Amino acid sequence: MKRFHFIALLLITTLSVNAQVQLVFPDSVGWNVLNENEELNFQVKTHPDVKKHFSIEGVDGLGINFDSLGNFSWKPSFDLVDRVSKTKDFSVIFQAAFADGKRERKTITFTVKHVNRPPVVEELPVFYVRQSKENTYQISSDFVYDQDGDPISFRSSQTQLPEGATLSSQGQFTWTPSRLQFANLKTNPLTIEFIVQDQPDKAEKKGQLHLAQTQLDLPSEIQILPIDTLFTIKEDETLNLRISVSDPNGDDNVRSVGFIASDKRIPTAAFKENTQLLYEFTWTPGYDFVDDAQTALTPELTFFALDKSNNRTQKKVRIKVLDAENMIKKDALLFSKYRSNLIDCMVLLQQLDRNQKQLNQDYKKAKKGKKNRSIVNASLGAVTGFTPIIVDDPTSAKAVSGVGGTTVLTLGTLEATEVIGRSKENIMDKIKINIDLRNKVQSSGDDFARKYALKNSRRSPEFDKDIDKLRANLNDQRIVLLELDAYNKNLGHIDDKDIKKVFLDYGDETK
Structure with missing residues (x-):
């Protein structure tokens, strides 16, 4: 029974070590949808729970706080989403680095909704009027405005307005004071309260207009x-x-x-x-x-x-x-270039892996050789007899042959590789070239996949330059020395999961 428990424990431990670690995010519906000025807090975890170090990419200018323990905090500012668009998506990459050097990355898209704010009403300058004249005052957007850029309208209770005065929905105050009204203004200035309402959400704010004397004429x-x-x-x-x-x-x-x-x-x-x-x-x-x-x-x-x-x-x-460049088509084209070049890296890596396996087999055969074998092809006149004598020596295997009874010819045992016409040193050189090329292609592919995982990064001028650098590694002149079969690629169907297995930082953001 104890032995059975030990085997079960060993099996569970092995499965947990070999299992792929996954990033765990909140699973509630709409957890990644939030409003402007609304704080979002959560902690990224891993399954299984192992020692890791978290980091995040693509958060420049967003005000996102994310520490190495996986604690995420974000309160989007009011000006992050405009009133016309209503919503805006922001994609970031979460990454967990583990003690064994491996990493796990995941792209999360947050949707931020626009939040309407009521209009801002500052203190207005005094409006001066004249007697028996139609006085018009337009409330300026310098003093009454909406921070979201919403259209605003004005209204006022009729009990707040002096007789004969009107306040239009555009904030235009009109009044022609009588003689008595003008006289009263001189000693008792009027204060009119009004309400500013934004459209179409109808958020309101109160303001005041102070009346004394002067006149503005606003034509239709x-x-x-x-x-x-x-x-x-x-x-x-x-x-x-x-x-x-x-x-x-x-x-x-x-x-x-x-x-x-x-x-x-x-x-x-x-x-x-x-x-x-x-x-x-x-x-x-x-x-x-x-x-x-x-x-x-x-x-x-x-x-x-x-x-x-x-x-x-x-x-x-x-x-x-x-005329504008179609960014939707351009992003799709750039993603296609990003993906196809990584697939080319995968193809070359597959070929190099197969070639490495074959070279290892060839080297084992060459190293083994064929012991105690020699070739004699000589004619020394009249040969009366041929007697091979095998001498066993732990340091050197020798074959001593007697020719003609009086002439002795000694030949060192030939390596099998020399017998079949191939040198193990040549095979070793190819193995070194194969390993160096594979490391170089894997490293450049990892760098390329990580740098251009997001679509915004692929729009940069450096994208095509880095493609040229990547292609240069794929067309290394030493590949010719390996004599790879250019037509034996065995690609099959390659999806994004296959690419991500080879290049962990691969990103599939296309929109």
Whole structure:
């Protein structure tokens, strides 16, 4: 019974040592999905639990904290994901290094969701008005703004406004004070509270407008933010314009707002209404918008507003769309080059391994030789007799032959390799070349797989240069000396798991 327990314990120990160590992450659904400004904490472990040293790659500029014990902590900043994209993926590589020199790596993709913040309202400068004049004050984006870049709208309770005053959804305050109102302002300045609301999430913040005296006249117009007449973007970039419509007769006087595009491929769905007088234009051209034979296209957009009297106000902008390289196709092509070159390394390693096995067999045969054998091919005139005499000597095997009874010819035993025409020294030289080449190809393949495991690294100019260096190792001139069979590769089907077995740092991120 004790012997049985010992054998079982030995078997379990052997299985645990030979088993591949795996990285263990949280297994709850959506554990790698988090919001901006939300802290994520967990500890990476290994199965089985062995002594290891953790590290992480691809975290530059993200603010991720990860120590050698596997403790992960991250609180994404508010500006990490823009309001239009809503979500953004970030891929990093976790690595565990073990005492025996082996490593285990795994790529994890975190999805960060955009979190809306309420608008910021700073203290506004005093608004000075004049008597019997229509005074207009536009609340500036220098004092009221949204940190996420959301469109904002304004509103105020009618009880907070003096008689005859209005506050539009664009933050435009309008008032024509009477004589009595103007007189009261001189000794009792007014303070009006208003509410700022972002769109489309409706987060709110309160602000105050102080009234004293002066006047600003704002004519009816369409305002486009950012303020410009020509916008230049690439095919894969998103243009986001905020359009606000102001009317001296009040919000209700605006009947319709829209746009006309010179290029029919610009969809009407790109124009969206947030409030009655606040609109947004969001458009991404796409890689097929500019023809391959062209470098750019410049469509024209005409934004218009119609009031109830059919008075038309319009403003034109042009969008210069530059031809852009299709990064989706480029990343796929770069990954194909990355993978195919590593496969070529695998093929050469397989050939070198087979060749090493054959050379070892040849060397054993050459080293063994054929003892106590000699060849005599001589003619010394009249030979009366031939008598071979074998002399056993522990230090040297000799064959002594008597020729003609009076002439003695002594020959050292020939090595079998010399008999068959091949030298064991030549085989040993090939073995050394084979081992050196294999180590060189394995090392350069490991470096290449690790350096370009992530797609962002493959976009660098050094990628093609490193491919040339890798190819130089694969085309080493000494390969000719090994007389490898260029047509006997026996590849079969090679998937990513096969590549990862040879090159542990291989990364399969393609998107």
